[in-house]
Amino acid sequence: MRYHRSDIVDRAIGVLDEYGLESLTMRRLAAELDVQPSALYHHVPNKQTLLAAVADEIVRRGRRPRRAETWDGRVVELCGELRDAMLAYRDGAEVVVTAHTFGLGAREPVAELRRCLRDAGLTEEVGDVAARTLLHLVFGHTVEEQTALQATSAGAIDRSPWGPTDFERGLDLVLDGLRCRVRD
Amino acid sequence: MRYHRSDIVDRAIGVLDEYGLESLTMRRLAAELDVQPSALYHHVPNKQTLLAAVADEIVRRGRRPRRAETWDGRVVELCGELRDAMLAYRDGAEVVVTAHTFGLGAREPVAELRRCLRDAGLTEEVGDVAARTLLHLVFGHTVEEQTALQATSAGAIDRSPWGPTDFERGLDLVLDGLRCRVRD
DNA sequence: ACCTGAACACCGTTCAAGT
């Protein structure tokens, strides 16, 4: 039985979660699949593309049903889902953010955020700026949070400065600004 | 005449700006200084530390005199200065953000931001959350902006979606939320 | 103290050759 692209991505996520991003090399992944490094290039054009696929899959696996009925409740839900998705795998935030930086993968969350803000009655311009702002917030916070979490679990620092509500508080700051504009 | 640490950092910024982050290798930098790669390790313990020093220097070179008299004007000034500092060198945003992610370098801007928000009368808690939120915003926006700018100058895309006021608009969103809290 | 030269243990990627 031969491998498919999804097998490579699945195994890549396994290596990522178990050994971290710095250990996720093409050679290491190939060894894990009992295959020559060159064999991977029949399923994926290069490492960057593989990492983008990994990022997409991490985000996809974190999807949850929508519950909130207000637009701002939905924003909190969306951002929380994205954060949890990234935190679910070691170095997940790093991978997703890097992929997004290069314009690859993980485009679905920002699209959904934008739709949500448009439905709230914001202009296309304000909605787009707000969607990007919120995404930057979620990305920045989560990378920092995950770095701190992984540092503490490695025994480097004793306690992290992250309360469970720290994320929501940053979010609320932006939402306050948005709620003003919605009412206009 | 022997090299000093600052010579290595200066030259590293030169290589970064001219050839980009992917070309800034220890071996390339050594060649540029007409020295063996191993010689660099007498001035810097490893590449990560060197990049943190590069990040600090990029931020330091961007410093400008303070003019604003209101606290929110000062926040805009501070964030604008940091953005301009990172945009001044090729891949500058990437380098500064990465260093910050690993808890190295570029700690001064966030400290100044925090002082500014405390002086505005915010509680220590809200001020800290806000300072991090603003930093994430500046970092996220600027990395994206620089990637777009460098892509267009490489001829990949024709026009960028970044108006000159796009940055300030995202900032204003957060500032609106903060201004509400200051008045309480 | 600062640098050289050589080595160690890796990378991502390509490509002819096999099945």
Added chain:
DNA sequence: ACCTGAACACCGTTCAAGT
């Protein structure tokens, strides 16, 4: 079509030896 085996052109870092 999918994989092997070998190679190419690199990395960061270490360390004995020189001056």
